[in-house]
Amino acid sequence: MTVVAGDETWRADSYVAAQFTRSAVSEDRAAQPLPTFGEWWEDRRRAALFSVEEVPFRELDGWKSQSGSDNLVHESGRFFAVQGVRVESETHGTWSQPVINQSEIGILGLLVREFGGVPHFLVQAKIEPGNVNTLQLSPSVQATRSNYTRVHGGADTRYLKYFRGGGGGQVLVDSLQSEQGAWFWHKRNRNMVVRVTEDVPLHEDYRWVTAQQLRRLLGVENLVNMDTRAVLACMRFAAPPRHLPAHDDPYLRALCRSYDPVNGTALHTDVEILSWHTEMRTRCDWHTSLVPLAEVRNWRRSGSAIEDEEGRSFRVIGVRVRTGNREINQWSQPLIAPRGTGLAAFLTTSVHGVLHVLVRARPEPGVMDTVELGPTVRRTSETDVAEDEPFHAEVAAADPRRVRFDTVLSEEGGRFHHAQTRYQVIEAPDGFPTEVPDDFCWVTVHQLMALLKHRHYVNIEARSLLACLHSLW
Structure with missing residues (x-):
């Protein structure tokens, strides 16, 4: 194993967490103030040459319906396929649905560099075909293996070398995590934060921001994309400092205390939470398997x-x-x-x-271990409403x-x-x-971060x- 040592201070988890928090409370020390973000974003939006047109399956260049299975596959055998998943359960019956099978592990990576002693993160204005508003704020690198190995014959992925060991950066976060288990089959991405000390050539689609600025931008509808949120979640923050205005609000004061690993007032110990999670996985009787798209029942296919x-x-x-x-x-x-x-x-x-925070041990057909911890209440669409679901009424x-x-x-x-x-x-x-019911558990923010x-x-x-x-404190 090759390890880039970097500064010794940055090798301590507690120091990294403290530096992330420092970046999250340094609004007046950003290299570029937040008001100028809007100007940059509008400039990038105007420059975004992009069109998306819904077309019949037969007009998908490079894609075909596989003989015998009806799976939608790429002619290269790479990227992903649309096929079926079957769930068999004594308690929930048997059912099936289409699912995206993308076995490759992608990279979601943020570069971090200090400006004026404050860590800044490199984000990009990125176009995706499924975005409701075309352009959203993405990590420094957001790429599948097929993309960054250039199966499509396109250009190199910018800044990839820092996340593939060739840029001399120091890895601060590296966490392999799942994606949407309702729509993906065993999809995983590598969530990374890599620190650099050298000058990084800055493309016009990229910008350095502090964690404080990212926290503020999370409140803007459809701006910070899922992949950026995923990497942010894998970053461990230290307890926010007591001088913040948030401490004037009892709720936010309790939130700030929830980041402290030694407050001793968690409702459950870490071991109790891990044991409960293991028990929920053990109890789940779902048996999932991939099947040909042709064998998916109660779904209809047109052109x-x-x-x-x-x-x-x-x-x-x-x-x-087209872009x-x-x-x-x-x-x-x-x-x-x-x-x-x-x-x-x-x-x-x-x-x-x-x-x-009230989490629920939630089974999904596409996750590798069937059960992961999810929100208190979750529905995938407006029509996916179960009024008898626990705590649905309290949320509504x-x-x-x-x-x-x-x-x-x-x-x-990129897929939805x-x-x-x-x-x-x-x-x-x-x-x-x-x-609460057996499949729910109360955890602190620190415990939730530790589970990652x-x-x-x-x-x-x-x-x-x-x-x-x-984003709240």
Whole structure:
């Protein structure tokens, strides 16, 4: 194993967490003030030459329906395929659906460099075919293996060398995590933060921002993309300093205490949480397997879409893309298109003055270990509503004054078409019970961050909500 040592101080986890927090509270020490971000963003938006057209499957260049299975596959055998997944369960019955099978592990990476002693992160204005607004804020590198090995014959991925060991950077975060288990089969990405000390040539689509600026931008609808949120969630922050105005608000004061690993007031120990999670995985009787798309039941296929017969889930569509701002200028591909806006919500409450978040052990057909920790309430689309779901009523009827975060943010625009989720962090009413159903558990923010040392423990929606929690103080 080759390790780039870097500064000895940066090799201590506690120091890295403190530096991330320093960046998160240094609004007046940013290399470029936040008001100028809007000017840069508008300039990038005007320069974005991009068109997306929905087309029949037969017009997807380089894609074909595989003989015998009906799977939608790329002629190179790379990128991804649309096929079927079957779930068999004694408690939930047997059912099947289309799923994206993308076995390659991609890289989601943020470069970090200090300016004026404050860590800044390199983000990019990136176009994706499924984005509802074309352009969103992406990590320094966001690339599948097929992309960065140039299977498409396009240009090199900028800044890739820093995340592949050839740039002399120091790895601060490197976490292998899942993506949407409702739509992907065993999809994983490497979430990385790499520190550099040298000058980095800056392309016009890229910009250095502090964690404080990223936290503020999270409140803007459909701006910070899913991949940036995923990397942010894998960064461990130290407890925010006590001089922040947030400490004047009892809720935010409890939130800040929730970052402290030694406050001793967590409702459950780390071992209890890990044991509970293991028990939930053991109890789950779902058996999942890939099947040919031709064997998926209760879905119909036309020349332009694959959709469930009840019209409640999602569609698979084809698109043709033209752009002057990507590694290649035009391509075609399938996308999953959810029906309307989904929901992901955390209920939170203060226990002994420390904020706790209510997570749920949630099975999904596409995750590797079947069960990961997710939001308190989650639905993938507007039609995916289960009114008898625990805590659905509490979220739906929440007092607006207790809704601490409420923003519509996009899911992965490279595979999903206009997939939006309303992310909410809600303060539970006074006296809310800490006794919850077996598949729910209260955790502190520090405990949730610590779980991300493990792979496949916390799902992508819960990780997005963790990033949203970081934006509140």
